[in-house]
Amino acid sequence: MFKKISRLTGIFFLILLWGHAPAGHTSQEVCSPAGDASQPLVAQPQYGDAIVTASIGDASTLIPILASDSSSAEICGLVYNGLVRYDKDLNLEGELAESWEIKEGGLVIIFHLRKNVKWHDGKPFTARDVEFTYLKLIDPDVKTPYSGDFERVKSLEVIDDYTVKVDYKEPFSPGLSSWGMGIMPKHLLENEDLGNTRYSRNPIGTGPYRFKEWKTGEKIVLVSNPDYYEGRPFINRYIYRIIPDQATTFLELQTQGVDQVGLIPLQYSRQTDTPFFKKYYRKYKYPSFGYSYMGFNLKDPKFSDGRVRLALDHAINKEEIISGVLLGLGRVSTGPFTPESWACNKDVRPVPYDPIKARALLKEAGWEDHDGNGILDKDGQEFRFTIMTNQGNDTRKTTAEIIQRRLRDIGVAAEVRIIEWATFLSEFIDKGKFEAVIMGWNLSRDPDCYDIWHSSKTRPGEFNFIGYKNEEVDKLLLEGRREYDRDIRRQIYNRINRLIFDDHPCIFLYVPDALPIVHARFRGIEPAPAGIGYNFIKWYVPTGEQRYTRW
Amino acid sequence: MVNYIVRRLMGMVPVLIGITLITFFVIHLSPGKPTRLQAEMSPKISLEAREKLDRLYGLDKPVHVQYWEWVKRLSAMDLGKSFVDERPVSEKIGERIPITIAINVLSLIMIFLVAVPIGITSAVREGSEYDRISTVFVFIGFAMPTFWLALLLMSLFGVNLGWLPVSGIKSIDFEDYNLVEKIFDLIRHLALPVFVSAFAGLAGISRYMRASMLEILNKDFVRTARAKGLPEKQVIYKHALRNALLPIVTIIGLSVPGLIGGSVIFESIYAIPGMGKLFYDSVMARDYPVIMGVLFIGAVLTLIGNLIADVMYAYADPRIRMSGR
Numbered sequence: 001m002f003k004k005i006s007r008l009t010g011i012f013f014l015i016l017l018w019g020h021a022p023a024g025h026t027s028q029e030v031c032s033p034a035g036d037a038s039q040p041l042v043a044q045p046q047y048g049d050a051i052v053t054a055s056i057g058d059a060s061t062l063i064p065i066l067a068s069d070s071s072s073a074e075i076c077g078l079v080y081n082g083l084v085r086y087d088k089d090l091n092l093e094g095e096l097a098e099s100w101e102i103k104e105g106g107l108v109i110i111f112h113l114r115k116n117v118k119w120h121d122g123k124p125f126t127a128r129d130v131e132f133t134y135l136k137l138i139d140p141d142v143k144t145p146y147s148g149d150f151e152r153v154k155s156l157e158v159i160d161d162y163t164v165k166v167d168y169k170e171p172f173s174p175g176l177s178s179w180g181m182g183i184m185p186k187h188l189l190e191n192e193d194l195g196n197t198r199y200s201r202n203p204i205g206t207g208p209y210r211f212k213e214w215k216t217g218e219k220i221v222l223v224s225n226p227d228y229y230e231g232r233p234f235i236n237r238y239i240y241r242i243i244p245d246q247a248t249t250f251l252e253l254q255t256q257g258v259d260q261v262g263l264i265p266l267q268y269s270r271q272t273d274t275p276f277f278k279k280y281y282r283k284y285k286y287p288s289f290g291y292s293y294m295g296f297n298l299k300d301p302k303f304s305d306g307r308v309r310l311a312l313d314h315a316i317n318k319e320e321i322i323s324g325v326l327l328g329l330g331r332v333s334t335g336p337f338t339p340e341s342w343a344c345n346k347d348v349r350p351v352p353y354d355p356i357k358a359r360a361l362l363k364e365a366g367w368e369d370h371d372g373n374g375i376l377d378k379d380g381q382e383f384r385f386t387i388m389t390n391q392g393n394d395t396r397k398t399t400a401e402i403i404q405r406r407l408r409d410i411g412v413a414a415e416v417r418i419i420e421w422a423t424f425l426s427e428f429i430d431k432g433k434f435e436a437v438i439m440g441w442n443l444s445r446d447p448d449c450y451d452i453w454h455s456s457k458t459r460p461g462e463f464n465f466i467g468y469k470n471e472e473v474d475k476l477l478l479e480g481r482r483e484y485d486r487d488i489r490r491q492i493y494n495r496i497n498r499l500i501f502d503d504h505p506c507i508f509l510y511v512p513d514a515l516p517i518v519h520a521r522f523r524g525i526e527p528a529p530a531g532i533g534y535n536f537i538k539w540y541v542p543t544g545e546q547r548y549t550r551w
Numbered sequence: 552m553v554n555y556i557v558r559r560l561m562g563m564v565p566v567l568i569g570i571t572l573i574t575f576f577v578i579h580l581s582p583g584k585p586t587r588l589q590a591e592m593s594p595k596i597s598l599e600a601r602e603k604l605d606r607l608y609g610l611d612k613p614v615h616v617q618y619w620e621w622v623k624r625l626s627a628m629d630l631g632k633s634f635v636d637e638r639p640v641s642e643k644i645g646e647r648i649p650i651t652i653a654i655n656v657l658s659l660i661m662i663f664l665v666a667v668p669i670g671i672t673s674a675v676r677e678g679s680e681y682d683r684i685s686t687v688f689v690f691i692g693f694a695m696p697t698f699w700l701a702l703l704l705m706s707l708f709g710v711n712l713g714w715l716p717v718s719g720i721k722s723i724d725f726e727d728y729n730l731v732e733k734i735f736d737l738i739r740h741l742a743l744p745v746f747v748s749a750f751a752g753l754a755g756i757s758r759y760m761r762a763s764m765l766e767i768l769n770k771d772f773v774r775t776a777r778a779k780g781l782p783e784k785q786v787i788y789k790h791a792l793r794n795a796l797l798p799i800v801t802i803i804g805l806s807v808p809g810l811i812g813g814s815v816i817f818e819s820i821y822a823i824p825g826m827g828k829l830f831y832d833s834v835m836a837r838d839y840p841v842i843m844g845v846l847f848i849g850a851v852l853t854l855i856g857n858l859i860a861d862v863m864y865a866y867a868d869p870r871i872r873m874s875g876r
Binding site for chain 1 (some may be wrong): 579823
């Protein structure tokens with residue numbers, strides 16, 4: 001008997017040793033020389049090498065107006081160009097459009113297109129391609145999810161080969177940024193069914209990279225476009241590897257098998273602090289364009305009283321969530337705009353953590369612990385509710401647990417329920433069957449948030465599912481999307497920020513940081529408010545450090 | 552014999568209809584719509600746009616109408632088109648089936664090469680030290696979570712020793728390799744996934760083999776063989792083994808669905824674009840045509856696998872073939 005046990009423990013000991021081995025070993029690898037930022041910068045960027053990016057999901061289609069998932073959008077972003085794009089400071093600049101004029105108080109936009117742009121097959125890009133893309137976007141038989149912004153266009157007129165005039169039914173300022181949509185080649189796609197064309201897996205665009213191959217579920221390879229209108233990108237190949245498992249991706253990083261990937265907070269602050277990662281990789285950190293919140297069902301009588309919602313806000317320690325869940329890699333959210341946005345009202349301060357005040361406010365609203373069981377009650381009803389969130393997002397789950405604990409401190413009994421994403425949306429969010437939810441919004445660069453906050457957007461399946469209604473906000477949201485002047489818009493959105501925050505329709509929790517890591521051999525990366533990807537075509541690897549030279 | 556096979560084939564049709572009918576309705580009963588997921592949770596995608604998508608995919612029709620349309624298409628050998636990327640389902644399955652079958656066949660071969668000898672030897676030396684060790688070893692394999700073993704091996708051979716690639720099935724410069732390099736590259740990439748998927752299967756087969764061997768060794772004809780003075784080797788490997796392998800044949804039949812179902816776990820971990828991953832992704836995206844396609848092919852193959860096992864049985868054992876007459 002003893003023999004058996006000792007043998008067993010021997011085996012397990014061996015396994016444990018394997019488990020610990022990586023940390024011990026990495027220190028050995030450091031001796032081999034590699035790129036380091038302390039080396040003198042090579043003045044002249046060099047062509048060559050490849051970048052390997054890891055993604056958990058494969059793309060689904062490379063037709064830009066059909067691409068709704070982030071993988072497809074990422075590849076489309078390199079293969080196609082829009083008329084406009086956001087620069088490093090998040091201002092709109094011309095891409096395929098050299099310039100534009102806004103006329104008649106915002107009813108008309110005239111785009112002047114670049115004349116030296118060619119499709120990857122050598123044909124020139126013209127205004128006909130813009131018209132074609134627009135017609136496909138509003139075609140009822142095309143399965144595009146992006147038709148919304150383009151339904152507001154009254155007509156689109158090609159004035160000459162390089163001028164397009166867009167008439168709107170009414171002024172619609174977010175419309176300008178919607179022209180960042182990838183423009184498709186008319187001469188190739190004119191007679192194709194977009195959903196079922198070979199170009200959806202073999203795209204021809206005008207962008208900095210040309211499509212080379214797509215091995216489903218394995219990788220997508222792009223090669224640099226020598227005729228790109230802004231000049232040939234320095235990195236020859238872009239390899240998009242599909243690695244569904246995060247742990248695998250991390251092991252690949254440790255063998256330098258992938259060059260660029262987004263980290264999770266734990267990896268960023270703990271697991272990549274080794275000499276190996278310091279030597280071979282550079283980490284970056286900037287606020288992402290989104291926020292997480294705990295939303296209330298405002299039709300629920302418990303939450304209809306603003307004092308109750310404010311009390312719950314006081315009871316939740318946002319800093320604690322950020323340090324516990326995001327390991328400090330984020331900041332407190334103060335409303336529907338991210339802190340980097342010009343729309344964000346800098347005067348809005350987060351509600352401080354103050355459980356005593358929370359209790360006082362609840363008492364004022366009639367919630368007291370009459371029966372002494374530790375849970376507040378009112379009219380014989382105990383203050384209990386369920387916080388729902390979706391499965392597969394550990395950050396949200398842990399956030400919910402911390403909130404549950406803090407609410408318990410003030411006598412509110414919250415339960416946490418985790419539901420699979422598809423079921424969560426269709427059975428609970430769309431049908432309004434929830435009390436509180438923890439969710440997040442990814443925001444567009446334009447501050448227009450009509451669909452999230454306007455009181456008309458509360459039908460099942462629409463985005464104001466919490467049922468927020470404030471007449472002044474409704475009015476301002478409409479004004480904001482009619483106005484083009486940045487200063488006037490800033491005032492409008494600052495006011496919206498203030499009004500929504502003071503209404504506490506939800507508890508704004510945090511804005512997480514984006515945490516990309518890139519192999520140290522890549523130079524020319526300049527972090528900016530837009531992140532690091534905006535100048536990707538200017539990244540390069542000095543000749544001596546290039547890894548992938550056969551192609 | 553032909554008669555027997557034909558009878559069995561006829562019997563498969565109603566089973567198949569039953570399987571597809573039930574799976575179709577169960578899948579449509581599960582909450583969540585493909586169009587809702589496709590649009591993720593982006594405020595830029597309006598309700599009207601999503602309703603339009605429902606209409607274009609035919610999701611606004613009643614379920615029984617959708618099923619009827621699916622059957623009609625199927626009768627023309629058309630599995631339909633994926634909701635996610637509009638590609639024909641047969642094409643999506645077709646490009647993923649080879650790698651999954653390759654890995655599973657390799658691991659099946661490995662399982663049989665290792666598990667059958669382990670089973671035989673531990674049955675022959677029942678109760679010995681060797682039997683006990685192999686039992687413990689086999690059960691560790693059985694109990695060990697696949698994903699954990701996979702990650703440990705990746706970490707050991709991929710990161711620490713650097714002998715094998717961490718994940719994927721081909722190197723980045725695979726296309727530029729010559730034939731020898733290509734084969735070597737594939738072997739290096741497949742070594743871990745095949746080992747991991749075989750390791751878990753080892754336990755079951757070796758236990759079946761052991762049990763069936765033990766049973767046979769106690770049979771009268773084995774005693775007769777020994778009594779007439781045959782060498783022990785011949786008794787075991789000629790007389791006993793042949794009979795003991797029969798139940799194992801059934802197990803081959805049962806592993807056919809695994810061949811196309813693949814394994815989500817090791818395919819995800821090793822970043823292998825196989826069937827398991829395709830099926831998992833399509834369930835998560837509620838991509839009904841792909842789900843139905845995979846299940847249908849899986850059902851057909853399972854039935855065929857059972858049929859082959861039964862035919863082999865009938866061939867080996869005349870009593871089965873005759874009883875139906």
